[in-house]
Amino acid sequence: MRSGIVAVAVLGSGALLTACASSHTPAAAPGVRTVSSADVGREQHGPCGRGVCTVYLYGHTARAEVHSNGGSPASECSSLAKSLSKGGDFWTTQAVAVQEIVPMVCAVRKDGVVVVVRDTNSQIFGQSLCSSLLQGGWTEDAQAEQTAQQQDQVTEHASAQASAQAADQRTAQDALATLQGSNRSFTNAKSVRDDVETADKDLAQLRKDAKGGNGEDCYNVENVVGYDAENVVGYDVTTTASYDVDQEQQGIKDLRSEISALKDGLAALAADGLPTPPGASTAIATAEAHITTAITTTNKAIDHLNADMATAYSIANTLGTGDCANTGPGETPEGLAHIS
Secondary structure, X not given: OOHHHHHHHHOOHHHHHXXXXXXXXXXXXXXXXXXXXXXXXXXXXXXXXXXXXXXXXXXXXXXEEEXXXXXXXXXXXXXXXHHHHHHOOOEEOOOOOOOOOOOEEEEEEEOOEXXXXXXXXXXXHHHHHHHHHHHOOOEEXXXXXXXXXXXXXXXXXXXXXXXXXXXXXXXXXXHHHHHHHHHHOOOOOHHHHHHHHHHHHHXXXXXXXXXXXXXXXXXXXXXXXXXXXXXXXXXXXXXXXXXXXXXXXXXXXXXXXXXXXXXXXHHHHHHHXXXXXXXXXXXXXHHHHHHXXXXXXXXXXXXXXXXXXXXXXXXXXXXXXXXXOOOOOOOOOOOOOOOO
C-alpha cells in the first residue's frame, strides 16, 4: 500500500475538520493546471453539506472531498495535501481538470467529518485511500454514498443535456452558415440565361445561312441549314441547356434541403429553450425568394429555348424547294420541360 495514501488515515479529525472549510489556494505546483469555477463545479460534488475541501492526486484523477457541517473557515486545507504527499505522491489543493465525471469510490465518516473518495478507470488509488481510511478508524457512510451517487447522476444528466444542447447549437449554426453561403452564391439561373444568348446567336446564324437557298445539289439545305438546326441550335437546347436546367433543378432541391435543415435546427433549439441564431429568419426568407425567382427565370428561358429550336427546325424544313423539298432535319425534338 502506498505510504502517501496511508497518511490520510492517521490525520486527526480536527485537522480534517479545519481543512474542510479552507478557501486558501496555494500557488500552483509545476505542471498542475488550474481550472475555472465552471470546471470546478463539474468536478466537485457535495453530498454532505457546507465546508468542502478537495485534494487531488497529481497526475491522476483520484481525489478526496472533505465535508464538514461546521464549515469553519481555516487555512489548513493545504495541510491535508502535504500529509498525503509524505509518502512520495504529490497531492495538491489546486484543482486538476478532467473532462468527465469522477465516480465515487467510497464515503466514510468520523467525528462529524465525511470524506468522499473519487477515482476513475480501475480506481486503484481511490480504493487504496478508502482502505486506509477504514483501517484508520473511519466508518463507511452509506447515506453519503447514496447522496453522492444521486448527485453524480444529476451531474451526468446535466452534462449530457448540455452536450446535446451544444450539439444542437452547432448544427443550427452550421445549417445557417451553409444557407447563407448558398444565398451569397445565388446566380438566378445564369447558365440557363447564357444558353438563351447562345441559342439566339446560333439561330441568327441559321437565318443568315438560309438566305443561300437550296445550294448546289441541296447542299445548303441539308448540310448547312439542316445541320445548324439539328446540331447547333438543337444541341444548344437538348444537350447544353438540358444539362444546365437539370443543374438548376438540383440546385433548387439542394436549397430546399438546406432550408429544411435550418428549420429543423431551429426547432431543436426551441425545444432546448435556446434562442434563434441572428440572421436565421432572414436567410430562410431570402432562400425561399431565390427559389421562386430561379424557377420563374428558368422556365421563361426554357420557353425561349424551345421556341428557338422550333423556329430553327421550321426554317430548315421549309427551306428546300423543287428537288430539295423535304430534305430538312425532320420533326422537331421534344423541348425542355419546366422545373418546379
